[in-house]
Amino acid sequence: MKFRFQRKYFSIPYIIFLALFIIVPMFFIAYYAFSNSSGAFSFEAAKKFFTDPAKFQVILVSLFIAIQTTLICLIIGYPIAYILAKKEYNHNVVLIMLFIMPMWINFVLRTAATRDILFAIGLTGGKHPYVATLIGMVYNYLPFVILPLYSTMLKLDRSQMEAAADLGASPIQVFFKNTIPQSMPGIISAVTMTLMPVMSSYVISDALSEGNITLIGNSIYLSFANSQWNNGSFTALLLLILVLLTMWGTNGRKSEEVRGGLW
C-alpha cells in the first residue's frame, strides 16, 4: 500500500504534545497522589491532608481570599467597564489601554513594585499580611475582570434598559433587573478568570505577606520544595477538581447566551 498524505496528519505534533505534556503528567500527579514514599498504592497523602487542620485552613483562607478578590474586582471593575463601553469613550483606545496594560507587564515585577509601595505606606506583609495580599491580588486580577466585562458591555442593548424603565423600573431596578442579567456572560467569564487563578497563585501572596499567608499554591510549592511529592500531588489534584467543579458550575449558565467573554 502506498502512503498517502492526509490532512489529519497535521495534528500529529499536537497530539504528541498533548500526550507528553498534559495527559502523561496528569497520570503522574494522580499516581503520586495515591501512593506512599516507597511508591506503593496508599491513601496516606489523602489521610494526611484531611486530618491536618493546617491544610484545611489553607483551603479556607484560599477560598476566602479568592472570593473577596473576585468580589472587590467586580465592584471596582464593573463601573469602569460600563463607563469605558459608553459611546463617548469606547473609541478612546488609549484610555482602554491604560486599564488593560498592567496585564502585559511581568507580574513578578509588578508584585515587587506593589510590595515596595505598600511598604512605603506602612502596609507591610509582617503587620498586615491579609490586607497586603488582598490588595496585591485585586491589583493583579483587575484587568482580567475589566476586559471580559468591557466586551459584554459593548454589546449591551440600551433599548432593553429603556424598555425596563418604560415598564416602571426605577434606575436601580433597571440595573439589577436588566443591566446585570444582560452582562451575566461577562461576569461569569470574569469570575472564572479570577476565582481559581487567585486560589492557585503563590508568588503574590508569598511576596506580599512575607510568607505569613499560605494559599493552596504556596502549600503545593512547599510540599514539593520539601520533597513531599505525594502530599503536593494530592493537593494539586484537589485543586484541579475544584477548578473543574467551578467550570462545570458556570458553564451551565453560559450555554444559551452569547458568550461575551475573552474566548
Place this chain on the structure above:
Amino acid sequence: MASEEVIISLSNVVKSFGDFHAVDNFSLDIKKGQFVTILGPSGCGKTTTLRMIGGFELPTGGTILLNGKDITKLPPYKRPINTVFQRYALFPHLDVYDNVAFGLKFKKVPVKCTNRKGEEVIKMKHFKASQIDEMVTKALQVVDLDELEDRDVTTLSGGQQQRVAIARCIINKPEILLLDEPLGALDLKMRKDMQIELKEMHKKLGITFIYVTHDQEEALTMSDVIVVMNHGVVQQVGTPEQIYNEPTNAFVADFIGESNLFNGIMVGDKKVKFLGQEWLCEDDFPLDERVDVVVRPEDVILSEVNEKSKIFGQVTSKVFKGVHYEYLIQIGKNEVLAKSTKNYDDKELAIALIPDGIHIMKKPDLNNIFTGCEVQKDNTVELAGGYLETDLTKLLPGSKIDDDGYLVKGEKKYDLTGAKLTIEIDKTKIDIYDNEEGQIKGTVVSSIYKGDHYAIIVRSEDDEEFIIDTNYEFNGGEIVSLLIKKEDVSIRLKGDIDEYEI
C-alpha cells in the same frame, strides 16, 4: 369612540442636538382614545417626538401635559405610558411569561387589610403571584399567544415577538401606548395582518395609541388622526381623508400617496397654467403667483388621441397592477402618472383633467422641491439637464457607499441606479453664476429686490424653475448657471428602499 377630553398636550416642544433642531415647535393635542399616527420620512423627528412623550429624551423647550399635569421632566418609569419599541427590546434572559409580567413586579396597588388591632387599613402592596398569573394569561389572550407562555423569547418569530412586546405594555393598563414603527421588521403579509389586529386591539382596549411610521399606507389604514412631519416641523394634522384629499402643501401631497407635482402659475381667476396649458381649478390664488399643482394619478382622465386632443404625449411605460393599469405619459419635459382601468394599446394618449382633480398649493417660500429626479450610475442625480452630486447615505441612516458605488448597510446592499428621488434645495444654498461654472443652465425670468437681497427665479431649459436668494443683481433674460453643493441637496426616496436591495 374618541372622547373630547384631551389626554396629552404638547405645546411648542423643541428638541435640539447642538445646532440641529430635530423637533421644532411641535404642538399637538391628542384626545383620549384616539389612534394618532405621526408620519414622515426618516430623520423627520417623529421618533424623537415619541421618545419625548415616553420620557427618554428631555425636550429642549416647551411643555408636555398629561391629563393637565406637566410631565415634561418626569422620568419614564413614573409615566403611565408604555412603548412598543422598534426592535421590540424584549428581555432575552426571561421567558414569555416573565417578559409580560415584568412591569407588574414594580407596581403597587392599594389593598385592604386588617392590622393587629383589627382595624381596616389600606396598604400599598405588590401584586400576589396569583393575580399576576391571571393578568398575564389575560394579556396573552388579547394578543393570541396564550399557548406560548413558557417559551424562550429568542425562539419566537418576528410576529410573535411583536405580540409579546404589545402584551408586555398593555398588561400595565397604560393611558397611552406608544408604538415606534412596530411593523417595520415584519414581512408584507404579516404587516397587513398586524395592521388590522392592532386596529382591533385599539378598539377593544380603548387605550390612546400614538403610532410612528414612515409608511403612508399604514398611516392611512389605521389612524383616526395623522400628523405629517418633515424636518422636525408639523406639516399637517388631519384625518386620513383630509390629508389625502386636501394636502396643505406639496410635501404632504407628494408624501401621501402617489401624485403628480407640477410647478404652475396663476393666470386668472381660478385659472392656473401648467403642462403648457391653462386649466380651470377650484382654488383661488392671486394672479401671477407661482404655485405647486398636485394631481392624483387616478384623477388623470385618459383617452385616445384624436384631432380635438389638446394635450397628449408618448406612453413611456405601462404596468398592469391587478385592478388598474399604470401609465407614464411624457408631456413636454414633464412625466404624468395616470391610473386607468382601461387597457390602451396606443403609443400616444391624450389627457384631461377636471377642476376638482387639480389641487393648488401655496409654494413654501423656503425651498425648491423637485420630484422624480433619477439616480444615475455614478450616484449623481439628474435635475433640469444637470447632474447633482448627492449624498445617498442620507436615505438610510447608518449606511455608506462602498467602492463599487453601492449603498451598503450591514449585510444589505442597494443599487439605487434608476431610483426616483425627491430633491429639496434651500433657496439660499444655490450659487448663481453668469458663466458656465454651475451644473444647471437656465435663464433668469424674474429678479425682485427684497430689501437686502434679490429673489431670483431661474428657468432651466426643460422648464424647471429655481428660486434663489442672492446678493447679486441679475437681469431678466440673462443666461446663467447654477451651482449646488452636495451637502445642500436634501433627498428623499419615493417608495421603499428595500425595493432596491440586491
